[in-house]
Amino acid sequence: MKKFLKNLFSGYLLVIFILLLELAALIAIQFFQEDLVNYILSKTENLTIKGVVTLVYLLLRLSIFIISLLIFFRVINREEDPEFKIPWIVGMLLMPLFTSVLFMIFGRNNVSRKDRKNIKKFKEAYSPMFELNKRTRTKYENELGNALGTFRYINNITGLGVHKNQRITYYKNGKEFFPELIESLKKAKEFIFIEYFIISDGEIWNQVKDVLIEKAKEGVDIRLIYDDMGCSGTIPGNTPKVFKALGIKCYKFHPFRPILSGVYNNRDHRKIVIIDHEMAFTGGMNLGDDYANIEIRFGYWKDTMVKIEGSAINNLIVTFLANLNLCTGEVCDSEKFLNYDYPKFEDVGFVMPFGDGPGSIDDALIGEQNYINMINYAKKRIDISTPYLIPTYQLLDSLRNAALRGVEVNLIVPGIPDKKIPYALAKSNFHFLLEAGVNIYLYTPGFNHMKTVIADNELAFVGTINFDFRSLVHHFECGTILYKCNCMDQITADFDEMISSSIKVPKDFKLKKSTRRLCNLLKIISPLF
16 A cells, blocks of 8 residues: 555656646647637627637648648658558548647657767767677678578667677576676676666665665765656655765666656666676566565566676677766766676677667667567577567567468467556457467466567577567667577576466457457557557
């Protein structure tokens, strides 16, 4: 009850309430503008006032028509998937004023002009390193075999490097991960970088926070980024101010305010911890007790992380510094962080961590294409776990195509959902996949939050990117591609264990007719949000 009341009166819910009021006002203006004008005219006998009101109303209608027409042609002329155009076109036909306002706020699917300017400065400052990564990639091309295209794509888009002789540790749940994280933080001597979508007050965060405070006293350079919307109601709003007094540099990513703004779609969904040049952690787990199954919310919480040791840490340092730059507006001096002689390990395989962001950052939907590349790589079997299944049509179709060409496609979704509407939307896609031969499993122990993929026990991905529009189109994300690393058998065994604990969805599965109709309507607008 205490937590419920805290969330009820949190800034997050207050902003949601104000946003709903703003949307309601727009809808009211859209549908009742003529009634409002008629009411004003009926209340006055002054011909001058009536003339002015009528003229203003006609000018308003003309302006709305011109703006709607301009936006309509802008939409149809944009070079993007028709999937993103159709909702706007339908909206323009039904509610031109309301849709025009929404388009001016959300229609670009990208970050603000200020952010784009800062990103450009960052890329220019780091361009020598990106060019070096592209040149050094060629020495591994023969060893990467059929996985070359997957690595080359990420390298060409982001400029980040492919790394060999790395040590990778795979964590299949919070019980394995969090003790290792806390002990690793205690070993920091130079710097700690932390970037998270959600940080929740509780046992895990208290332990991490205590270590950070102690390390700050020892002079360790600590920089923490957390998403303001993701953490609203879960930690105090004055956390950056409190940490600053303790010697910890702490930043809210994209602070949200109670006005309609596209920034609500561009959230920082990354999970990154970097400790000195010794190790880095990334994957699907936020800093919260539910991820460690200390607090049970939706049954057993299943999630994965990896620890990286070696030069691939540099990829995550660059990814972290990019968003730090957005928070501070300054390009960080990277010399002491990136110029480091990393040890080489005897472990086999290749590793490539990378950061993803709204399409405007790299002019590509990196997460979507990376998943498609991995699905196309599979010849025998591909295992996929995702908490949400509201993907782009291209991604959905690539799963069907893999099954139709004879690949065993195993897709695991939660048995206990955290959100009912997205869960219904996910189930509305089942029939399309089942009829092609995709095996769909409901993870009955609880909620599988893991965003992990493995193809043919050779090529794997562990990260933050869900199979939904928010992750694929709008959010800042990250992940790690692994090829023929020592942990491949562990990841496949983890999937086998999950499948054995899951219920297979029958091929004749169908939603209720009313639910199907509702989902079909929601799918029209799902690409926008």
